[in-house]
Amino acid sequence: MSSKLFTTLFFTIFVWYFVAAQITVSDSITKYPVSYATISFGNGNGIFADDEGKFFFTKKLYPDIDSLFISALGFKNLNISTKNLPSELLMQPQASALDEVVIGTKLDRKFKEETLKPYLDDDYYKCWLPTIESEIAVYFPKTTTQDQKLTEVIFPIALESKDWNKRKRSNSDKRKFSTLFKVKLYANNQGKPGKVLTYETIVFRATEKDGDAYTLNVEDYDIYIPNDGFFVSLQVMGYTDKAGKLLPNKKYKEIKTKEGIVKIPTNFRPLLPFTDEIETKNTYIKRVFINGNNWVRFEKDNGFTSSLLDKGLFNYGIGVSFKTYKDE
Incomplete structure (x- = not known):
């Protein structure tokens, strides 16, 4: 096998592996990605989604993890089993009142x-x-x-x-x-x-x-x-x-x-x-x-x-x- 063919094959397998392991966290209503969601493994460890709500997870990568706990600002927490994990995880928006110190209008004073x-x-x-x-x-x-x-x-x-x-x-x-x-x-x-x-x-x-x-x-x-x-x-x-x-x-x-x-x-x-x-x-x-x-x-x-x-x-x-x- 030529080195060029081997490199191409290796790269193809590498890309396929990570695409297969890729999971997206999305808003259940808008379907927009939930950027930088926190993915907790339940054992004190975890990872983060990126700006597109994507993270990588397979049982080969994390064989000892049987559930994921996902959290993000403005959304209800999501707890899901890693068995038959779907490629998209939907989070429900949570309407919570912010503290009264956050004011929507700008002050026009010196x-x-x-x-x-x-x-x-x-x-x-x-x-x-x-x-x-x-x-x-x-x-x-x-x-x-x-x-x-x-x-x-x-x-x-x-x-x-x-x-x-x-x-x-x-x-x-x-x-x-x-x-x-x-x-x-x-x-x-x-x-x-x-x-x-x-x-x-x-x-x-x-x-x-x-x-x-x-x-x-x-x-x-x-x-x-x-x-x-x-x-x-x-x-x-x-x-x-x-x-x-x-x-x-x-x-x-x-x-x-x-x-x-x-x-x-x-x-x-x-x-x-x-x-x-x-x-x-x-x-x-x-x-x-x-x-x-x-x-x-x-x-x-x-x-x-x-x-x-x-x-x-x-x-x-x-x-x-x-x-x-x-x-x-």
Whole structure:
């Protein structure tokens, strides 16, 4: 068999395999794709659909998974067996009232623009290693009784040098990455993230070209800061191609132990720098693929084992910009 024929045959089988394994999550009414739905496996692991609502699943890929739990903002949760899994999964829209702080009309008053700067750091040893199983949320209090509109969220990113020996040089070549993140905005519910403040799906792609912080413009979402503050969350979804499309990355490393195969979540770049310059502990963590899992503040008393906590690094130092409107 010629090498050209072998390559063609291999590519054909490869494409057929992934097409056969492809499943689409759709809106049951409009039939539009449900972008970036969360696919939980029921064992603490899971994956995400892409922007077209597509993900890959077969029993060969995941032989130990017998059911899928699918969730997405604005839709009822879907629990389905993996036996005879259809190629399209339909989710029912859920009409839920958003918090009263989300106002549909724009304020036409004078305002002052303010920014709480992010905490930047390129020290690798002070960084969180993102995995798809964890969502990080940071709390921000309201700073005045006046109306305030959120305009930007600034996410610190630690860039890594290609050459470890040159890591402390600001002009060293940086490791390339192209990573997709999902962002959520939550109301404050007794000190923890509560209701979402918008059902819009918010994602962004970060690369090494963005520098040590990514600025996300959220002004068009018309988020007015609640009186008891709000949370911003960040969740890594995986690597993308050059066009920003989510790739079917290997999300877990399988390690053989005496008890069987253990799945260890893959770490994705970029690293997220944590800081000790914030007095209060404002950062919370949630396991994404566990249904009904609670938010837990990032501290030792809550069962976390982390070198960051050993160094007194309790917070991911997100920055925000907002407009503070003058009283009428």
